[in-house]
Amino acid sequence: MLDKLHKTLENGTKTEIKALLKKQHPSEIADILESLPQNMRDKLWKQKSLKQGKILPYLSDAVRGELMQDMPPAKIAGIIQGMETDDAVDVLQDLSDELVEKVLQAMELQQYRRLRQVLFYPENSAGGLMNIDILTVRIEMTLKMVLHYLRRLNKLPEKTDVLMVVDSNHHYRGVLLITDLLTNASKLTVEELISTDIEAIPAHLPAHEVALLFEQRDLLSAPVVDKQGILVGRITIDDVVDVIRAEADHHLMGKAGLDEEDDMFAPVLTTTRNRALWLGINLATAFLAAYVIGLFEETLEKVVALAVLMPIVASMGGIAGSQTLTIVIRGMAIGQITEINTPFLLRKELAVSLLNGIMWSFIVAIIAMLWFDSITLGLIIGTALMINLFCAALAGVLIPVLLSRAAIDPALAGGVVLTTVTDIIGFAAFLGLATVFLKQI
Amino acid sequence: MLDKLHKTLENGTKTEIKALLKKQHPSEIADILESLPQNMRDKLWKQKSLKQGKILPYLSDAVRGELMQDMPPAKIAGIIQGMETDDAVDVLQDLSDELVEKVLQAMELQQYRRLRQVLFYPENSAGGLMNIDILTVRIEMTLKMVLHYLRRLNKLPEKTDVLMVVDSNHHYRGVLLITDLLTNASKLTVEELISTDIEAIPAHLPAHEVALLFEQRDLLSAPVVDKQGILVGRITIDDVVDVIRAEADHHLMGKAGLDEEDDMFAPVLTTTRNRALWLGINLATAFLAAYVIGLFEETLEKVVALAVLMPIVASMGGIAGSQTLTIVIRGMAIGQITEINTPFLLRKELAVSLLNGIMWSFIVAIIAMLWFDSITLGLIIGTALMINLFCAALAGVLIPVLLSRAAIDPALAGGVVLTTVTDIIGFAAFLGLATVFLKQI
Numbered sequence: 001m002l003d004k005l006h007k008t009l010e011n012g013t014k015t016e017i018k019a020l021l022k023k024q025h026p027s028e029i030a031d032i033l034e035s036l037p038q039n040m041r042d043k044l045w046k047q048k049s050l051k052q053g054k055i056l057p058y059l060s061d062a063v064r065g066e067l068m069q070d071m072p073p074a075k076i077a078g079i080i081q082g083m084e085t086d087d088a089v090d091v092l093q094d095l096s097d098e099l100v101e102k103v104l105q106a107m108e109l110q111q112y113r114r115l116r117q118v119l120f121y122p123e124n125s126a127g128g129l130m131n132i133d134i135l136t137v138r139i140e141m142t143l144k145m146v147l148h149y150l151r152r153l154n155k156l157p158e159k160t161d162v163l164m165v166v167d168s169n170h171h172y173r174g175v176l177l178i179t180d181l182l183t184n185a186s187k188l189t190v191e192e193l194i195s196t197d198i199e200a201i202p203a204h205l206p207a208h209e210v211a212l213l214f215e216q217r218d219l220l221s222a223p224v225v226d227k228q229g230i231l232v233g234r235i236t237i238d239d240v241v242d243v244i245r246a247e248a249d250h251h252l253m254g255k256a257g258l259d260e261e262d263d264m265f266a267p268v269l270t271t272t273r274n275r276a277l278w279l280g281i282n283l284a285t286a287f288l289a290a291y292v293i294g295l296f297e298e299t300l301e302k303v304v305a306l307a308v309l310m311p312i313v314a315s316m317g318g319i320a321g322s323q324t325l326t327i328v329i330r331g332m333a334i335g336q337i338t339e340i341n342t343p344f345l346l347r348k349e350l351a352v353s354l355l356n357g358i359m360w361s362f363i364v365a366i367i368a369m370l371w372f373d374s375i376t377l378g379l380i381i382g383t384a385l386m387i388n389l390f391c392a393a394l395a396g397v398l399i400p401v402l403l404s405r406a407a408i409d410p411a412l413a414g415g416v417v418l419t420t421v422t423d424i425i426g427f428a429a430f431l432g433l434a435t436v437f438l439k440q441i
Numbered sequence: 442m443l444d445k446l447h448k449t450l451e452n453g454t455k456t457e458i459k460a461l462l463k464k465q466h467p468s469e470i471a472d473i474l475e476s477l478p479q480n481m482r483d484k485l486w487k488q489k490s491l492k493q494g495k496i497l498p499y500l501s502d503a504v505r506g507e508l509m510q511d512m513p514p515a516k517i518a519g520i521i522q523g524m525e526t527d528d529a530v531d532v533l534q535d536l537s538d539e540l541v542e543k544v545l546q547a548m549e550l551q552q553y554r555r556l557r558q559v560l561f562y563p564e565n566s567a568g569g570l571m572n573i574d575i576l577t578v579r580i581e582m583t584l585k586m587v588l589h590y591l592r593r594l595n596k597l598p599e600k601t602d603v604l605m606v607v608d609s610n611h612h613y614r615g616v617l618l619i620t621d622l623l624t625n626a627s628k629l630t631v632e633e634l635i636s637t638d639i640e641a642i643p644a645h646l647p648a649h650e651v652a653l654l655f656e657q658r659d660l661l662s663a664p665v666v667d668k669q670g671i672l673v674g675r676i677t678i679d680d681v682v683d684v685i686r687a688e689a690d691h692h693l694m695g696k697a698g699l700d701e702e703d704d705m706f707a708p709v710l711t712t713t714r715n716r717a718l719w720l721g722i723n724l725a726t727a728f729l730a731a732y733v734i735g736l737f738e739e740t741l742e743k744v745v746a747l748a749v750l751m752p753i754v755a756s757m758g759g760i761a762g763s764q765t766l767t768i769v770i771r772g773m774a775i776g777q778i779t780e781i782n783t784p785f786l787l788r789k790e791l792a793v794s795l796l797n798g799i800m801w802s803f804i805v806a807i808i809a810m811l812w813f814d815s816i817t818l819g820l821i822i823g824t825a826l827m828i829n830l831f832c833a834a835l836a837g838v839l840i841p842v843l844l845s846r847a848a849i850d851p852a853l854a855g856g857v858v859l860t861t862v863t864d865i866i867g868f869a870a871f872l873g874l875a876t877v878f879l880k881q882i
Contacts, residue, residue, distance in 0.1 A: 003779045003780055003781065006779050006780075006781035006782065007781065010781065025657065025658060027657035027658055027659075028657065031657065031776070031777065034777060035772075035777040035778075035779065035782055036782070037782065037785045037789075058657070147623065150620075150623045150624055151623070151624050153624065154624055155624065156620040156623070156624060159602070159661060160620050161600070161602050161619075161661075178602075178619050178620065178623070179591075179597040179601055179619065181623060182588065182591045182592065182597070182619070182622060182623070183591055183592050183594065183595055183596065183597060214682070215682055215683075215686065216466065216468035216469065216472065216499070217466060217468055218468075218679040220600060220602075220661060220678070220679075237661070237678050237679075237682070238659040238660075238661070238678075240682075241655070241656055241678070241681075241682060241685065242656075244682065244685055244686060244689075245656065245685060245689070247689075248685070248686070248688075248689030248690075248692070248693070249689075249771065251689070251693050252689070252692050252693055252696075252767065252771060253767060253768075253771070255693075255696070255767070256763050256764045256766075256767040257760075257764065258764060258767060258768065262768065264768055264772050264777065264786065265782075265785070265786075265789070268789055268792045268793055268796065269796075271789070271793050272792075272793045272796040272797055275761070275764055275793065275797060276797055276800065276801075278760070278764065279757065279760060279761060279797055279801055280801070282756065282757065282760045283753070283757060283801060283804070283805065286752065286753040286756045286757060287753065287808070289752055289753075289756075290749050290750055290752060290753055293748065293749045293752070294749045297745050297746075297749065300745045300748050300749075301745045304738050304741045304742045304748075305738075306748075307734065307741050307745075307747075307748035307751075308731050308734045308735045308738065308741075309731055310748075311727065311730055311731060311734070311752060311755070311864070312724070312727040312728065312730075312731055314752070315723065315727045315730075315860075315864075316720065316723065316724060316727060319697075319698075319719070319720060319723045320716070320720060322697050323697045323698065323699060323716055323719065325697075326693065326694060326696070326697040326699060327694075327699065327703065327705055330690065330693060330694065331476075331705050335472070336472065336475060336476040336705065337476070338444045338447050338476065339444055339447075340444065340447035340448060340451060341447065341476055341477070341478065341706075344478045344706070345705065345706075348478075348706070348709055348712070351709045351713075352709055352712050352713045352716065355709065355710075355713040356713055356716060356717055356720055359717065360717075360720055360721070360724060363724070364724065367728070371735075419756075423752070423756075
């Protein structure tokens with residue numbers, strides 16, 4: 001699909017492009033914008049027929065920030081006033097603090113107050129995700145009163161599957177299913193039909209945990225309350241889906257030292273700068289490994305076969321360790337790693353590493369013996385590989401546990417630390433054993 | 442939270458455990474089961490007070506398969522009949538074909554027919570995800586008739602936000618929002634209020650694309666039609682969330698050669714077997730790299746410094762290449778890589794690699810010169826590093842594109858192929874240049 005669009009944008013006439021854009025859902029236009037090189041992107045964005053306000057909520061943070069940086073505050077304010085609160089807040093959170101203030105000042109007072117309520121909470125908390133356009137009913141109302149109230153509203157907020165039930169102090173009490181309104185006698189009271197299954201989410205709960213709750217309970221929407229138990233908003237699943245996707249991206253991209261909001265088509269210099277740091281960190285660890293190898297220069301000088309084989313020991317350790325690391329980091333992300341099962345998991349990973357170690361060390365030893373015609377060399381590489389696989393399993397479990405205790409994100413730092421460990425232990429074990437046991441082959 | 446539960450399970454009395462389980466949501470009990478070592482898991486699963494049928498839909502495929510393997514078919518049939526169709530199908534799809542047949546035969550005819558309808562579609566398609574418990578209304582009905590019909594049903598299916606509108610041939614025509622039923626005069630007809638924004642999803646659409654559609658359009662539910670346009674079911678967002686999570690896990694775990702359904706607490710032997718293959722594949726590529734190093738044994742014998750520095754060239758290539766690879770694989774997963782923008786992306790990645798190459802090669806060259814007191818060695822490692830970073834960018838873009846053309850999943854194979862390329866080019870460029878230009882330091 002995108003293919004066809006790209007072709008029209010490149011070669012089509014103005015009328016063709018306009019006709020094409022008209023047919024697309026705003027989310028699809030956002031997709032097109034994200035997948036365009038920057039100059040084509042800017043050109044498309046400035047097309048008059050484009051409904052910028054409708055498209056903005058669907059853009060990734062990086063692309064949105066880039067497209068909005070030159071807009072006048074009054075124009076941003078105008079666009080934002082037409083949005084749902086949660087979308088508006090999303091957009092504002094990408095702008096500089098200074099610009100946000102200017103935008104807020106250009107707004108109508110009522111809208112300003114609404115936005116302030118949500119902006120008060122951190123972006124990655126239940127409060128930052130919530131929408132404050134909620135329908136509430138009082139617990140003592142009859143269905144007839146509720147129906148009358150809804151009819152007067154004429155239009156209900158999008159994605160209303162339940163009405164929030166509150167008491168006279170606006171404390172959250174439960175929900176009333178819209179479907180129950182349809183199938184029950186109108187003389188019943190809200191209290192008789194209230195469903196209290198859905199627990200309220202505290203506004204300060206991290207977005208990550210909100211997402212876990214939604215997934216576990218198969219929720220479509222959930223009420224948000226402040227510390228006093230007062231209902232302040234509602235989170236709907238479409239916003240949670242964005243959190244889940246962002247988190248998954250964070251894990252995937254973080255492993256390669258990338259920001260999950262990275263714009264594929266950012267200018268070359270921006271991308272170069274973003275990636276340079278990661279390369280620098282890895283260069284430092286590579287030099288550390290080189291330093292360790294350098295300690296054994298004399299041994300290497302005598303037996304050059306060691307130089308040929310040593311990367312095998314290091315890289316196998318890295319591979320095995322990153323399997324364990326991935327399992328543990330994922331287990332931590334879905335909240336399944338606890339104090340009780342960590343020791344069990346560690347024992348299991350060590351056992352797996354021993355079994356795989358025995359098998360592959362044997363094979364590597366045989367090949368090395370045949371290749372370099374030296375039984376001692378075979379025994380040395382086999383032993384070094386077993387040591388490194390064992391340490392890799394140990395490191396794969398302990399590194400993420402220790403990193404997260406030190407409040408460092410294991411998804412970002414885990415991989416680098418792990419390969420540093422497996423490289424150093426791999427080279428040191430292999431070359432160290434060789435120094436002790438090997439005379440000239 | 443899990444921590445407390447684990448402690449009670451380990452040290453608590455039977456009554457304490459029972460009381461504890463009673464308070465938990467089935468999804469939480471599923472979480473507990475997944476986070477337990479296997480013997481504790483089996484013990485908990487056999488507790489009489491556990492509502493197995495409620496918990497099964499929340500378990501991961503691997504754990505569910507393990508817990509169900511010894512259940513008699515009649516018992517499975519009994520449990521499954523109480524589930525929603527999509528959950529029931531989910532459970533069935535993990536069992537062996539033979540067992541599925543036995544279970545289906547133990548079922549009531551009506552339920553059997555319903556399940557057959559969904560089992561007909563592949564697991565990873567819209568048809569396999571859908572639920573067939575849908576409420577349909579005819580386009581010519583008045584709201585009064587609809588309301589009367591709903592009231593007679595007494596209880597609507599869970600998560601009903603819209604009613605599906607069909608014509609007399611059961612072709613899908615649009616949806617009627619439940620909220621519109623509440624706010625409009627009952628003499629209006631469905632046709633006057635029908636919303637046709639939500640396009641029907643073809644039953645054969647891959648689950649992956651269904652998830653993209655839901656994300657892009659912020660859908661809560663969507664109708665599913667067969668090839669004739671006849672309405673066959675409905676997909677709700679909670680099932681789509683599972684697809685999104687599974688896909689994210691696939692990307693993350695696939696990179697480490699792990700199955701996304703891997704059970705963290707599977708027996709040691711199962712895990713050892715699952716991981717052995719991946720280690721074997723990587724061992725083969727490590728030997729390939731060793732073979733390349735072996736070609737330069739003579740050079741290495743003369744200048745041992747080369748052995749010390751060579752891992753730096755290879756590992757920096759691997760790091761830079763995997764940044765590019767990650768960006769491209771993710772872009773492909775969200776459908777943003779097309780024929781038109783691939784050449785642009787390739788040029789950009791190559792430019793980034795040149796810039797970072799120049800910078801880091803300079804730094805590495807200086808350090809090598811100082812360390813080994815040889816200007817030639819510095820120039821050689823700098824040049825080799827630039828070559829490898831450039832090839833890494835090239836490989837990072839081309840490998841996933843070529844793999845997916847060959848219908849090989851780049852999320853699984855991309856990383857191995859890439860590091861093979863960067864290792865071989867890294868070692869060959871560095872040692873090759875040294876062979877040509879370096880005399881004894």
